[in-house]
Amino acid sequence: MSENQFNKIALVGAGSVAIHLGLALKHAGFKVENVINRSPERGKLLAKKLGAHYLADFSILINPDLVIIAVSDDAIPLIAGQLVGCSYPVVHTCGTVTKDVLKVASSDYGVFYPFQTFSVNNAVDFSKVPVCIDASNTAFFKRIEQLAQSLSGTVCQLDDQKRRILHLAGVFASNFSNYLYAIAEDLLLKNNIPFELLLPLIQETALKIQTMAPLEAQTGPAKRGDQSTIQKHFQLLQNEPDLLELYKTFTDNILKTYSHPISTSDLDLNVDK
C-alpha cells in the first residue's frame, strides 16, 4: 500500500451502504479502524465484521486519514455539524447531497458515491459498482480516485448536479422498475400464478439493454399500437384503479414515443364493447 493510500479509515453509519463499502474496503486491503454509529447494536456488528473498533461518536476519534460518511441523505448535515473544524479528510456517499455540505469540516472534502442498490442481506460484487467521485481540490481528488479505483473498475467524476441527475435516473430505472416487479408479483399471486414464471422475462429485459438501446429493445402492445390488447388489459384492471392509472400513463407515453396517433382516452370509450 503506497504512502498516498488510506490506512486508518473511520466509517460513519452501519446501514446497507456502510456495510457493503466497508466490506469492499476490507477485501481490498484497506484498514477500517473505526465504525461510528448512533445505534451501538448495528455499529458493533459492523465493526466486528470489519475488524474495527466501534465508537458511539467522534469525541475519541484520533486522527483518521479519511472519514467516510455513509448515512442517510437527511443525516449528512447533522454529521457534518459534528465535524466542524476537525480537519479530517472527509467524504460522503450520497447522490443528492452537495459536496460543500462538508466544507465546514476540512479543506479536503469530497464525495464517494457507489452507484448501486444495496440491501443488508444481499452480496454485491463491488468491483462492478460504478463509483462517482468529486473533491474540493485536485490533490484530494487524486487520492480518492486511487481509493475508488482500488475497489471498482468504473470510476468517474460527477459534479453535484450530474450526480443528482444520475441518482434520479436510478430512481426511475431501479426503484420504479422494482415497484413494477412488485405490482406484477401481486397480480400473479392474486390469481394463483407462480411469480417464478416472470423471473426469466425480468432478467432478459435487464440483460437486453446491456447491448441494445432501450428504445430499440422496447416490445409490447403500446409499442405496436395494439389497441385490442390494450383494451383487454383495461378490462383485466377494471377493479384496480391505481394500476389502471399507472398502465394508462405508461401506455400513453409509449404510444407517443413510437408516434402512434392514439391515446388511452380514445380507447377508454370502447372498453365495454
Added chain:
Amino acid sequence: MSENQFNKIALVGAGSVAIHLGLALKHAGFKVENVINRSPERGKLLAKKLGAHYLADFSILINPDLVIIAVSDDAIPLIAGQLVGCSYPVVHTCGTVTKDVLKVASSDYGVFYPFQTFSVNNAVDFSKVPVCIDASNTAFFKRIEQLAQSLSGTVCQLDDQKRRILHLAGVFASNFSNYLYAIAEDLLLKNNIPFELLLPLIQETALKIQTMAPLEAQTGPAKRGDQSTIQKHFQLLQNEPDLLELYKTFTDNILKTYSHPISTSDLDLNVDK
C-alpha cells in the same frame, strides 16, 4: 424421436417469436418443414435458417403434424379463418388470444406461449423460457406438453384467463420497466452522463428479486419516505411534465405501500422553498 412427437411442423409467421421458436425447435431436433408468411422476403429468410420450405399460404400445405401460428395477436383470427376445417393439429403462441379461436380448424388445438421478450437480433436461451400451454383435449395436451418439455425446463398449464394475467404482469414488469430504462437513458444523455453508469444498477435490480421478494428488495426515497430528496427530484423534473407525472404516480404508490402518511401533493406545495 418417438411416434408421439412432431416431425413435420408448419410454422406460421417470421417475426421474432417465430424466429426464436423455430430455432429452438431446430436445435432440439424437430423438423420445421414449412414456413408460411405473407411477406416472402422475411418468410424465405427464416425458412433458409431452419432448412424449411417457404410457402406463401396454406393452399399447398400437405398434412403437417402440427401448425404453430406465431404471428401478432391481431392476425391470429385471420389465420384461423384460413384454416377452417383443415383438421391439422394447431396451436398459437399468443398470451392474450383465447384458445378457442382455433376451434374452427381442428379438434386438436391449443396454445404454446413462450413467455419471454424476443427481439429479432437478440439470442435467447430457450431452455430458460417458461412455456405456458393449454389444449382442447388431454391427448393433445400431452403431446404439446412433451414438445414444450423438449425445448424448455419450465412448462406449465395456464387457461385463457391466467395466460392473460401473466401477459399483463409481463407488460408491467418488462415493457414498462424497459420504458423506465429509456427515460433514464434520456435523462443521462441530455446531461452528458454516460448511460453505462446505470447498467450495473439495472442488472442488480433484476437479479435481486430472483432471491428476494420485490417488496423486500425495494429501496429509494419513496420507500424511506425521504421528503427532501423527493422535493429535489421535483425540481430536477420541473421542465419535464410527463416525467414529473410518472414520478409522482410511482412515488405516491410506493409511499402508500410502505405506509408513509404523506403524498406528493403535500410535498408539491413546498417545492420552491
